[in-house]
Amino acid sequence: MKKYHQASWNEPLLIEMSKSGRQAFSLPELKPEVLSAINEDRPENLIPEKMRRKTDLLLPEVSEPEIVRHYVRLSQMNFGIDLGMYPLGSCTMKYNPKVSERIAKNPKFSGLHPYQDEQTVQGILEILYELQSLLCEITGMSAFSLSPAAGAQGEFVGALIIRNFLNDCGYSSKKDEMLVPDSAHGTNPASAAMTGFKVVKIPSSEGGIVTAEAVKKVISERTAGMMLTVPNTLGIFEREIGEVSSIVHDAGGLMYYDGANMNALLGRVKPGEMGFDIVHLNVHKTFATPHGGGGPGAGPVGVVDKLSEYLPVPVIVRKGGEGYGFDYNRPRSIGRIKSFYGNVGVLLRAYCYILSLGKDGLKTVSEQAVLASNYLLSKLDRRYYSLRYSTDQPRKHEFVVSASPLKRKTGVSAGDISKAILDSGNHSPTVYFPLIVDEALMIEPTETEPVEFLDQYATILNELAERANQSPESILKAPERTSISRIDEYRASHPGSLVLNWRYLLDGAKKKKDDDNKGKRNGSSNSRKDS
Numbered sequence: 001m002k003k004y005h006q007a008s009w010n011e012p013l014l015i016e017m018s019k020s021g022r023q024a025f026s027l028p029e030l031k032p033e034v035l036s037a038i039n040e041d042r043p044e045n046l047i048p049e050k051m052r053r054k055t056d057l058l059l060p061e062v063s064e065p066e067i068v069r070h071y072v073r074l075s076q077m078n079f080g081i082d083l084g085m086y087p088l089g090s091c092t093m094k095y096n097p098k099v100s101e102r103i104a105k106n107p108k109f110s111g112l113h114p115y116q117d118e119q120t121v122q123g124i125l126e127i128l129y130e131l132q133s134l135l136c137e138i139t140g141m142s143a144f145s146l147s148p149a150a151g152a153q154g155e156f157v158g159a160l161i162i163r164n165f166l167n168d169c170g171y172s173s174k175k176d177e178m179l180v181p182d183s184a185h186g187t188n189p190a191s192a193a194m195t196g197f198k199v200v201k202i203p204s205s206e207g208g209i210v211t212a213e214a215v216k217k218v219i220s221e222r223t224a225g226m227m228l229t230v231p232n233t234l235g236i237f238e239r240e241i242g243e244v245s246s247i248v249h250d251a252g253g254l255m256y257y258d259g260a261n262m263n264a265l266l267g268r269v270k271p272g273e274m275g276f277d278i279v280h281l282n283v284h285k286t287f288a289t290p291h292g293g294g295g296p297g298a299g300p301v302g303v304v305d306k307l308s309e310y311l312p313v314p315v316i317v318r319k320g321g322e323g324y325g326f327d328y329n330r331p332r333s334i335g336r337i338k339s340f341y342g343n344v345g346v347l348l349r350a351y352c353y354i355l356s357l358g359k360d361g362l363k364t365v366s367e368q369a370v371l372a373s374n375y376l377l378s379k380l381d382r383r384y385y386s387l388r389y390s391t392d393q394p395r396k397h398e399f400v401v402s403a404s405p406l407k408r409k410t411g412v413s414a415g416d417i418s419k420a421i422l423d424s425g426n427h428s429p430t431v432y433f434p435l436i437v438d439e440a441l442m443i444e445p446t447e448t449e450p451v452e453f454l455d456q457y458a459t460i461l462n463e464l465a466e467r468a469n470q471s472p473e474s475i476l477k478a479p480e481r482t483s484i485s486r487i488d489e490y491r492a493s494h495p496g497s498l499v500l501n502w503r504y505l506l507d508g509a510k511k512k513k514d515d516d517n518k519g520k521r522n523g524s525s526n527s528r529k530d531s
Contacts (some may be wrong), residue, residue: 004425008483009074014060014070024064058187067486077483079427081290089398089442090185090233092263092285093292095449100288100352104345114340118325124344125324131317131351138354139259139279140272141302145311146342151260153229153337154280154299155191158256160334161278161303161310162225163195165254168332175252179218179226181210183234183358183434185260188227197224206434208236208389212243220248225254230274231264233442234388235373235395245275254278254307262286263446264370267363277304278375278390287350298346312337368447369397372454376445377401379458382460384465388437398444400437404474407439412475414439417461419486420478424460449489 031044040046062070063455080086086093104110112121132144148154158176166175178192181202189199200218205211210228226248231237245255257276263286265271271279279302284291290299303311311334314326326341357365377399385401403414418428418441430442445454468475479485491497 004423006079006425009073009077011070011073014062014067015058017062017066017070018038018060020061021411022061022063022066022456023061024067038040041235044515051136053422056263061372084426085445085449085457086292086427087429087443087445087449087457088427089235089400089433089444090260091292091430092260092446093261093427094281094285094288094446096288096290097353097356099356100349101290103352106346109348110345112344119323121153122323124348125316125467128341128344128347129318129324130317131347133353134351134354135281135283135300137300138266138270139257139281140270141279141304141310142305142309143315144300144302145315145496146298146300146347147314147336148280148299148301148314149338149343150284150297151280151282151299152187152191154301155187155256155258156194156335157299157301157312157334158278158280159191159197159227160337161197161301161307162254162256164334165307166224166252169252171252175222175224177220177222178224179215179248181232182436183208183232184227184229185233186203186256188229188258190371190431204232204234204389206389207239207393208232208234209238209240210244212240212247215244217246219251219253221251223248223253224250225256225277227256228276229258229260229261230271231261231398233397233398234390234437235259235264235398236390236393237264237396241274249275257513260285261397266366267359268366272304276301277307277382283350284346287353289349289353291346296346298343298345298350300342300347305518310334314341314459317343341524365447366397370395370447372447372449373397373399375444376443376454379455379462381462381465384468385441385461386425397446398442400434400440400442402437403439403441406465406468410468410472412472414441416466416475416478417441417468420464420467420475421460422479423481426457426460508522 015428033039035041035043037239038046044052045377062317081093081095118125124523128146132146135144136142145157166172176198177200179200179202180192181204183204189201192199202210202214202218203416206213209232215226226244228238228241228244248255248273254277255275257271257274257279258282259271259279262281266286276321280299281302282297282299283289284297289296289298301311303485309330309332311330311333313328313330313336315330316324319325354362368510373396374394377395378399384406385403386405388400403417403459406417407413414431418431421428430440432440433442434440445457464475
């Protein structure tokens with residue numbers, strides 16, 4: 001295992017570093033002509049008195065070097081794709097091209113404000129309109145909304161569209177069931193339940209797929225639709241998707257495509273060609289935007305033509321000779337689902353990524369993602385990491401192995417292995433998902449990792465398994481080289497450990513400020529007395 005040791009700073013909060021009177025930046029005095037123009041010697045008088053603060057804002061008072069060093073030290077205790085491999089299954093943590101970052105940070109984009117008049121933001125509206133068209137071409141849909149802020153919200157939007165469409169068709173009380181496979185992402189049943197559907201679980205076959213036979217057993221006049229990920233979370237392509245789609249459609253239901261795993265299909269097949277009526281895409285994943293830790297994200301939703309009028313408002317449209325603008329006049333729309341219009345910075349990066357690669361480049365992305373996944377799988381020692389489903393078939397962009405053989409022999413679990421991986425300077429894979437695989441390790445290397453990194457990751461996993469076999473206690477202590485070592489999982493996840501008390505922090509900051517001011521007064525009084 002390569003030498004690695006993460007920094008470990010005993011870093012206080014900025015508010016704890018605060019010293020009264022320190023500052024990192026001083027605003028310049030307003031020029032006389034500005035004061036003259038506003039006809040005020042004291043600009044604060046322009047603010048109505050009842051809206052003025054009566055006390056100082058309790059912000060940290062620190063110098064610029066303190067701020068810079070604080071955040072650099074925190075960054076040294078963090079991990080990101082620029083440091084090492086990030087093979088979280090179903091998360092597609094691929095490398096993010098820096099050219100897209102530079103474009104998105106251009107002040108001509110970053111300086112835009114959502115309240116600007118449409119005529120002053122024609123450039124970004126045109127880009128977003130073109131992105132809608134590109135996503136339609138990639139997925140085989142007829143129309144797209146870029147509003148949803150993440151994949152989970154995209155799922156919620158899709159379920160709302162299904163509900164409203166069926167209500168308009170006169171099925172308001174008859175179709176109340178949503179079919180969801182047992183291998184689905186947890187947000188699928190959650191989104192269905194939140195929109196009022198009863199979730200009907202479909203078991204995976206021994207081959208790891210949803211079979212037409214299994215769907216026939218649960219389909220009924222109550223079926224509103226089906227939510228499906230292709231390839232599924234096992235990394236297996238749903239070979240019977242065409243027949244499954246026909247069964248659901250014949251029952252009057254709609255097909256929803258969870259686009260979390262679209263990285264495996266880019267340029268190869270379109271969800272629309274597989275019979276899907278609604279698609280969400282995690283553009284922050286598939287089209288390379290930094291994400292993780294809760295954001296940022298974007299989950300655009302595309303639909304077939306008959307569902308386009310149900311998309312959330314506003315929709316970006318072309319207004320003939322007037323350029324581009326927002327269309328709110330959509331009587332059948334499910335309504336607004338987010339303030340303003342999506343996470344534009346994420347969408348802009350996705351647009352840059354798609355244009356930079358082009359049609360052939362996107363096809364190469366999926367080819368190399370699938371190749372990387374199968375190559376890494378082939379390097380793992382199957383004595384310790386076994387396949388549960390379709391053991392003789394290749395996977396798509398990700399794969400799931402079980403560490404059950406290792407646990408039975410040594411007592412070392414998938415969670416223990418994932419923690420020990422951190423000591424190598426690499427990120428762990430997704431663990432314990434999907435739930436249908438015991439001791440699951442879900443690995444997605446993505447297309448951006450060189451073969452040497454794949455070899456290195458496989459070596460690390462195999463060496464850890466050998467260590468577990470010889471000295472399991474050494475694995476059970478890991479990680480030891482990270483800024484935070486192994487923690488008590490029960491205490492860490494207990495609600496009592498997760499409460500952030502802002503009043504405690506603010507009261508502490510106020511007390512610290514009062515003490516500083518008191519010290520200053522005492523110091524000045526002593527100096528006068530001494531003189």
